[in-house]
Structures are given as C-alpha cells and as structure tokens.
Amino acid sequence: MRMEKLIAGDVKFQRKYGFYFLYAILTIIYITAILAIPQSWRGKIVTLLIFSDPPAMGMFFMGAIVLLEKSQRVLCTLAVSPITPQEYIASKMISVSLISLLVAVSIALAAGKDHLFILGMGTVLTSMIFTLLGMIVAVKIESLNQFILWTVPFEIIGFGPAVLYLFGVDFPVFQYYPANICINMVAGRLPGGLKIVILCIFIAILFGLAQKSVLRMWNRLGGAKL
Amino acid sequence: MITVNNLNYSYTDKPFIRDMSFRVSRGEIFGFLGPSGAGKSTLQKILTGMLPDYQGQVQVHGVECKKHKKDFYENIGVDFEFSTMYEKLTARENLNFFSSLYKKKSKSIEGLLEKMGLAQDADKRVSEYSKGMKARLNFIKALLHDPALLCLDEPTSGLDPTNNRLMKDMILEEKAKGKTILLTTHNMQDATELCDRVAFIVGGQIMALDSPHNLIMSRGARTVTYRWQENGEQTAVCALDEISTDQRLQMLIHDNRLLSIHSSEPTLNDIFMDITGRALV
Numbered sequence: 001m002r003m004e005k006l007i008a009g010d011v012k013f014q015r016k017y018g019f020y021f022l023y024a025i026l027t028i029i030y031i032t033a034i035l036a037i038p039q040s041w042r043g044k045i046v047t048l049l050i051f052s053d054p055p056a057m058g059m060f061f062m063g064a065i066v067l068l069e070k071s072q073r074v075l076c077t078l079a080v081s082p083i084t085p086q087e088y089i090a091s092k093m094i095s096v097s098l099i100s101l102l103v104a105v106s107i108a109l110a111a112g113k114d115h116l117f118i119l120g121m122g123t124v125l126t127s128m129i130f131t132l133l134g135m136i137v138a139v140k141i142e143s144l145n146q147f148i149l150w151t152v153p154f155e156i157i158g159f160g161p162a163v164l165y166l167f168g169v170d171f172p173v174f175q176y177y178p179a180n181i182c183i184n185m186v187a188g189r190l191p192g193g194l195k196i197v198i199l200c201i202f203i204a205i206l207f208g209l210a211q212k213s214v215l216r217m218w219n220r221l222g223g224a225k226l
Numbered sequence: 227m228i229t230v231n232n233l234n235y236s237y238t239d240k241p242f243i244r245d246m247s248f249r250v251s252r253g254e255i256f257g258f259l260g261p262s263g264a265g266k267s268t269l270q271k272i273l274t275g276m277l278p279d280y281q282g283q284v285q286v287h288g289v290e291c292k293k294h295k296k297d298f299y300e301n302i303g304v305d306f307e308f309s310t311m312y313e314k315l316t317a318r319e320n321l322n323f324f325s326s327l328y329k330k331k332s333k334s335i336e337g338l339l340e341k342m343g344l345a346q347d348a349d350k351r352v353s354e355y356s357k358g359m360k361a362r363l364n365f366i367k368a369l370l371h372d373p374a375l376l377c378l379d380e381p382t383s384g385l386d387p388t389n390n391r392l393m394k395d396m397i398l399e400e401k402a403k404g405k406t407i408l409l410t411t412h413n414m415q416d417a418t419e420l421c422d423r424v425a426f427i428v429g430g431q432i433m434a435l436d437s438p439h440n441l442i443m444s445r446g447a448r449t450v451t452y453r454w455q456e457n458g459e460q461t462a463v464c465a466l467d468e469i470s471t472d473q474r475l476q477m478l479i480h481d482n483r484l485l486s487i488h489s490s491e492p493t494l495n496d497i498f499m500d501i502t503g504r505a506l507v
C-alpha cells in the first residue's frame with residue numbers, strides 16, 4: 001500500500017523532472033542507430049546497448065535523484081515520515097528499473113530479438129545492481145561532479161565484461177561474475193541455478209549496504225556526528 | 227506526552243544543550259522562545275528523532291526518541307524552518323504524495339489550501355512560490371495526517387500580518403481539537419498569544435519556564451501613569467501596588483482633575499531581557 005504510493009510518487013517525480021522524455025529521445029536514437037547497422041552485427045550490439053543502459057544511465061539518474069532530494073530537503077520530510085530505508089530504496093530501484101525495462105523491450109522489439117522474457121529479467125537485475133550502487137555512492141557525496149567521479153570505478157566494473165563480451169573474450173571464471181551473468185541474460189541465455197543464486201545473493205548484499213548507507217544519511221540529516 | 231530529563235547534546239566537543247528537563251502534557255501549546263542560535267531547532271530535532279546521539283532521557287508518546295521505530299511518525303507532524311518540497315511538483319502534487327505515505331486518511335487538502343489562502347495557487351510549482359507561501363504550504367503538510375503532536379519550527383516567520391493571523395488561528399484550532407503543539411519562535415507576541423507555557427532558551431539552556439502570564443506578572447511591577455493640568459501638562463508614574471499611598475493621585479481623583487490614567491505591564495520581551503540579559507532578536 002505505502003510502497004505503491006511511494007513508487008507512484010517516484011514515477012511521477014521522474015516524469016516531471018524529464019527522465020521519461022530524455023529516455024524516449026534516447027530510445028529513438030538507439031533504435032535508429034541499430035536499424036542502420038548491418039543485420040549480421042545487430043545481435044551483439046543490441047545486447048551491449050541494452051546491458052550498458054543501467055550502468056550508463058540508471059546509476060547516473062539514481063545519483064541525480066538522491067542529490068536533488070538532498071538539496072531540496074525532501075529527505076528531511078521523508079526522514080520524519082513512516083517510510084523505512086528499505087521502502088525508500090526499493091521504490092527508487094523499482095521505478096528506475098522500470099524505465100530501463102521499457103527501453104530494453106522497445107529496443108529488443110525494434111531489433112526483432114527473441115527471448116524477451118529472459119532479456120527483460122536480465123535488464124531488471126542489471127538495473128537493480130547499478131541503481132543500488134548509485135544509491136550507495138550518492139548518499140556519501142554532495143555534488144553531481146563528485147558523484148560522476150566516484151562512479152568511475154563502478155562503470156569500469158560494469159563495462160569491463162561488456163567489452164570482453166564484445167571481443168569474445170571468455171574466461172571460464174568470469175562466467176560467475178554478476179555482470180557477466182547479467183549480460184548473458186540480456187543476450188537471451190537462461191543462466192543455471194547456481195548463477196541465479198549468485199546474482200540474488202549479490203543483490204541482497206548490495207541492498208543491505210544501501211540500507212545501512214541510507215539509514216546513516218537520515219540519521220545525519222539533523223547534523224548528528226555518527 | 228513529552229518527558230525530557232537531564233538532556234545533554236552537542237554538535238561538537240563543546241557542551242551545547244545542557245541539563246534540560248521539562249514535561250509537556252497533552253493538549254498543551256509549549257513554546258521555545260529564544261534568539262537565533264539559542265538551540266530551539268536543535269531541541270526540536272532531538273524531539274523528532276533526528277538527532278539520536280543525545281544523552282539523557284527524551285520520551286515522546288512514551289517512546290525514547292533515539293530508539294524510535296518508523297511508526298513513531300504516524301502521529302507526529304513536523305514543520306521545518308525551511309521548505310521541504312519537490313520544487314518542480316505543484317503544491318497539490320506534493321501534498322497528495324506526502325499525505326499518501328501515512329496510514330491515517332488525509333485531511334481535506336482542498337480545505338486546508340482554501341483555509342490558508344493557497345487554493346488559487348495549488349497547481350503552481352513550488353519553485354514559483356514566495357517564501358511566505360512556502361511557509362504556509364509546509365505548515366499544511368505537517369497537519370495533513372492529523373497527528374497528535376505538531377512540531378512547528380518558526381511557522382509564522384516571513385508571513386504578512388493577515389497570514390500570520392490565519393496561521394495562529396489554525397494553530398489554536400488544532401489545540402482545541404486536543405493536539406499537543408511544540409512551537410519554536412523568536413516572536414514574543416506569537417508566544418504570548420499562543421503558548422500555555424514557554425521556555426526561555428539562551429545558549430542551549432532553559433533560563434525560565436512558566437506561562438506567559440505568570441512570567442509577566444512575577445517580574446516587573448505593573449505601573450500606573452497619569453496626567454493632569456497644572457502649569458501646563460504634568461505626568462507622573464507610580465507602582466500599581468502602591469497606588470493608595472500616592473497622595474497626589476488621591477487628590478487628583480478627588481478633584482476630578484485627571485486628564486488620563488493608564489496601567490501598563492511589561493511585555494514578554496522585557497521579561498526575557500530581564501531574565502536572560504539578552505534581546506530576543
């Protein structure tokens with residue numbers, strides 16, 4: 001109930017602040033570009049585009065949202081409301097993942113990809129990972145410039161496997177690396193049970209870390225030195 | 227309702243809020259009166275659970291503030307001294323969103339906007355609001371979920387006299403409904419008019435705590451000033467409780483020669499100066 005209201009509020013916020021508009025334009029550009037690429041290349045490029053959206057855009061947007069809520073002091077209101085850190089994080093994560101999912105499905109449909117369900121799942125899981133990372137970073141910093149700097153290592157971690165994937169480099173150990181599991185799902189390959197467990201544990205750990213960070217941020221809003 | 231015992235708090239290593247103790251009962255308007263930087267907002271932040279690293283005992287609705295769960299906030303409405311809204315959303319969108327986060331059914335947003343004179347601007351973005359409009363909007367937000375405790379940090383600052391009156395009437399209305407209200411202010415008139423009791427706060431300490439009436443009466447003696455005609459206009463002052471010993475006044479009364487006579491009492495401002503040695507603003 002409260003969760004739904006929170007998500008509805010986040011979606012409204014993201015629409016009002018132009019995220020949906022920006023993404024609509026981006027999606028059109030992506031699709032136009034894809035349709036211009038020769039058929040034989042398309043598969044990998046589409047996978048890459050879809051996979052790279054959460055680390056490139058989702059994480060960035062997450063940072064922008066938290067910084068905005070900080071600077072407009074909306075966080076003060078939320079800190080003295082019944083909202084829990086878990087709800088706050090989950091709502092942001094779900095609303096941003098929703099955009100990534102919409103973009104992914106649009107691109108996949110335009111490119112005539114199969115396995116839409118697995119692709120969609122892969123996108124949502126990738127998005128969860130990077131929005132959580134974005135949240136963890138955003139609560140620690142004050143400005144967008146600082147945020148961009150801090151996300152560089154995470155971008156490398158995120159894009160690393162994508163680059164390897166593009167060049168067909170394939171170390172056996174890397175197949176259990178969360179980002180690689182994700183990119184394979186986006187490519188439409190169903191992962192084995194162990195890989196799904198790894199992914200879930202990884203996301204749970206990130207969620208726990210995000211929860212700690214948000215709680216700390218809320219407790220420090222008043223100026224406490226914790 | 228609220229119990230504070232031996233509260234100590236500081237943002238730094240230097241002691242700031244020292245050894246505060248007081249109680250606030252249900253249905254009371256309790257004021258924190260003091261100059262800027264006295265620690266009023268700090269105290270409100272402690273009472274609303276935003277500064278958990280205090281020492282001593284601070285209980286609100288029977289819950290120790292530093293150990294509160296999130297449902298602690300279902301029954302508390304907080305009005306900060308600054309705007310806390312999404313600037314790009316309209317006033318109505320903000321209120322709709324924030325009120326949807328509580329279990330209790332929201333009060334009529336329409337009605338409250340109307341009452342505070344914001345109905346016409348309800349669909350404007352908050353970024354287009356003036357300071358006074360934002361103050362009224364934030365006040366409404368604190369009221370929406372009909373909380374039993376209202377914490378208002380300088381709610382009337384930046385308001386013109388008409389809106390100041392409107393807001394004070396709303397505060398008194400909430401009191402009439404049995405709500406408990408913590409009111410932070412450096413406005414002596416607001417405090418005198420609204421508060422059942424006020425705490426004078428300076429430098430993180432409570433210097434006096436009583437009803438405005440008692441504070442005023444206990445201190446400065448009330449005086450009587452009178453004028454009469456005698457080689458031009460003359461004025462004299464005597465203490466109210468010594469009025470029967472003033473021979474001249476007796477005579478003037480007897481001869482019906484008084485031009486005017488006023489009694490006057492010190493304001494809360496005078497008392498504040500008297501007790502704390504500091505001006506309010």
Ligand SMILES: Nc1ncnc2c1ncn2[C@@H]1O[C@H](COP(=O)(O)OP(=O)(O)O)[C@@H](O)[C@H]1O
Binds near residue numbers: 222
């Ligand atoms: N977040 C903070 N960190 C450090 N010091 C603070 C913080 N907030 C307020 N202070 C200091 O604490 C003192 C009291 O502030 P405050 O409670 O806001 O005063 P008031 O509301 O009575 O004007 C001031 O000296 C202020 O500089």
Ligand SMILES: [Mg+2]
Binds near residue numbers: 266267268307379
């Ligand atoms: Mg203040």
